[in-house]
Amino acid sequence: MADLIRPERALISVSDKTGLEELGRALSRRGVELVSTGGTAKALRAAGLEVRDVSELTGFPEMMDGRVKTLHPMVHGGLLALRDDAGHTASMEEHGIAPIDILVVNLYPFEATVAKGADWDTCIENIDIGGPAMLRAAAKNHAHVAVVTDPEDYGALLEELDGQDGATSFAFRRNLAQITYARTASYDAAVSTWMAGAMKIEAPRRRAFAGTLAQTMRYGENPHQSAAFYTDGSERPGVATAKQLQGKELSYNNINDTDAAFELVSEFAGQGPACAIIKHANPCGVAGGATLADAYSRAFDCDRTSAFGGIVALNRPLDAETAAAIAEIFTEVVIAPGADDAAREIFATKKNLRLLITDGLADPAAAATTVRQVSGGYLVQDRDAHHLDPAGLTVATKRAPSEAEMADLIFAWTVAKHVKSNAIVYARDGATVGVGAGQMSRVDSTRIAARKAEDMAEALGLSEPPTRGSVVASDAFFPFPDGLLAAAEAGATAVIQPGGSMRDKDVIAAADEAGLAMVLTGVRHFRH
Template sequence: MTEIAIKRALLSVSDKSGLVELGQALAAKGVELVSTGGTAKALREAGLTVKDVSDLTGFPEMMDGRVKTLHPMVHGGLLAVRDDAGHAASMQEHGIGAIDLVVVNLYPFAQTVAKGAERDEIIENIDIGGPSMVRSAAKNHAYVAIVTDPADYALVASGVTTMEDRKRFAAKAFAATAEYDAMIASWFGFGDQRQMFPDQLSFPLRKAEGLRYGENPHQSAALYIPAGPSARGIAQATQVQGKELSYNNYNDADAALELVSEFRDGPPTVVIVKHANPCGVATGETLIEAHQAALACDSVSAFGGIIAVNRPLDGKTAEAISGIFTEVVAAPDADDEAKAVFAKKKNLRLLLTGELPDPKRGGLSMKTIAGGVLIQSRDNGQIAEADLKVVTKRQPTEQELKDCLFAWTVAKHVKSNAIVYAKDNATAGVGAGQMNRLESARIAAWKAKDAADKAGWTTPRTIGSAVASDAFFPFADGLLAAVEAGATAVIQPGGSIRDQEVIDAADEAGLAMVFTGMRHFRH
């Protein structure tokens, strides 16, 4: 059947928005309204005639409302194939009336979890009758329209539904119940049972927006966000201005935000990212000072880059950022002067994130592979000065320790193999994603020298710097390259069978070296 006139509608909603208007529109078309509990009360208060489900079933609501719609008089009216002689005979024999429209949205399970409710309240907000009606109606969409989203009320207000609409409603309805069940399963696994890796992983996602394309124009892409409670991040940022964000924009902005969040309780900090790797990071007394120092690390790579800051943006910093082509700027907030400056750059995307993510938060990291998904806990490991073990004859100075920890924090966010030189709370050179650590050390030193040449400095900032390696030096050659670049202190995880060889090389060069006991591979 293509078009079906709605003669009877069953309405049972948790979210009452638009309910009365829909009820009025249906009643005006002569539709009989059947409802439950609070929904029936809201409709009656609006002056509408409503039949209780208990009148339909002959049974009262019982067990605190747990049992009300789970009855053949309801589900028979939803599941009956209207042009099947056997079904029609059963309906006539048992006095089952057809239901042509079901309007349901489910108990607010996710909202109950999000507000920190006790376990008993969470359990009571697991809807049973609602999903059952939704699935019955959706299965029988050839005859029944199922509406689960108030945004679709206007499509049934006319009192007639089309097959195309009913098919679309059904698809949406099954997605809604799948998402709902996934949120419940996720809560039971992660929240209630504290299982990081349950045997069956349910992770409900909701499409936030379609993207122009993926990493390349021939790839399609979309942004999805968790359907239930989740930590805020780049996906929840408010875009104030600029072009639509691309897949690469989101990926790079996320990398920048995650790194700058490491400094959320520290001094003003600026992170510049290109192709998901930081090319300049610095702290300063002000954001503009931090930006100048971060940009000086690699002004070439910063062109067309992504910038994240850990303080609300001011006009002077916005002016400085606008001096070079920048794709995206992410900040907790921005004052009116900063917004006015960026408004002149119509293609620049300004994202306001509110509170920065907590770098110590838990959660999962996912990566698809052919035929499966790799899942691990987030790399939220952090190292403090008290965790460091000095392994060389020379002790690091106080400033060297600060530079070591700064370089280590940045190296955690650089693609492996990662080498980061830092001095005076700013990166001096970054070597990322090479197949061996020696090449990363050489590239980082070369970039520092190139930056010095462009800035007109007499020496690169690697002279007197600290160098961080995201994993241990397997041979002394990478460390010797750092010595050649002028580094005086080294921070690395340690743990190689050749640790002593590397320590001896550091001692011979007069370096101070500390071990963290923690590595930060980032693939």
């Protein structure tokens, strides 16, 4: 097998015409014959380049509205033939098959068509058949053929030809083959996923996932772990689609935590100013306020210690007053729908602070799939997009919540949805005042949240812990009265929880005895 192959012929067939003219001119200058199809050939000729139609190569015209044009032995023989195999070369000579040394193909824009919400027939028409067939053939025969499927690799191909005196090396061709197989795999994954969704198949027999590399990271959760970040092509506002205005590159943990923060604050879209401060994917403070700066201050006062080095998410464009307050302590990332010039100037002095702009909030009710790898497989589920309907709440106790308590209960429940289970959230006046997360015992989460509130009361010089007169949300039912009673001891006056425990009667009786109001949602929010 020869390492260096000097190309004589290139077949080019692309739907994305980006860089096509420049590529065609560069190959033509190097003496490479251009063979092309339909619109690609027309575009190359419009640029003044000499092009041979693929129909001339095959002896058959393009037919069936272009569905059949490259599925022919003259094409696939030219791509698959082993140039150093006597039998293959004899067959090429016998049938007049010319070798194709470079294949440049990108596929019909199926993913973009689906993203536009096209109907079934339109999506089907945008499934490429000949393109993937040629790409796979050329990639298999990378010992002799260079295959390019991404316009971003055109420059690399031309640099390789320049660096190898008009040839391509085996190592280069093999690298292109791997890129190509990843592209055809992601394309097929997009088609199969779309079809399953359109046909409402909740658990297809086989499931494929695909992504495009966005960032190779210095390390993963810990320095001894390698990591990379891939995007799935979704246009949903969030960390994957945000524009980073300043600061060093995001780390693995930054991305994970920023996603958690933005998903939480997006729950308050259409409401007043709101802020969520996240540490290790758990909220350490969430609040609404009269202004964005007020919301940040109230969220910060829930747990100032944990907020240090945290992630701040805002549901409104960042302003100067809020930026100045955030800049007073070390903050890893700020993510918001926008930022005014004055806020950007303030952050510009904080070189290590990352500022991300999303141009919108995420729709928390949008359908989506979450994937988690386990040993030997994947767990796939719908995103928890449940939105609480106050009309569906059941008052379980003798006393019903007051209007103010009900507002805080709904707020606390919204936050608890984003806290790792077992989750306990105390809230008062539209702000969290204590958060207990990720404990093995719900009682422990209840007590930890109360203790953190006591610590903040001391730090802020308050006469009593802010849990006095608060409400409390539990992401799952209280299996025993002990957790509820611990919340009452901390000063909570009302409770929101799913209900459904075998001991609900005992829990309700304990709430009545303690004078608590309690409502049941009938829905839990486990978050692991």
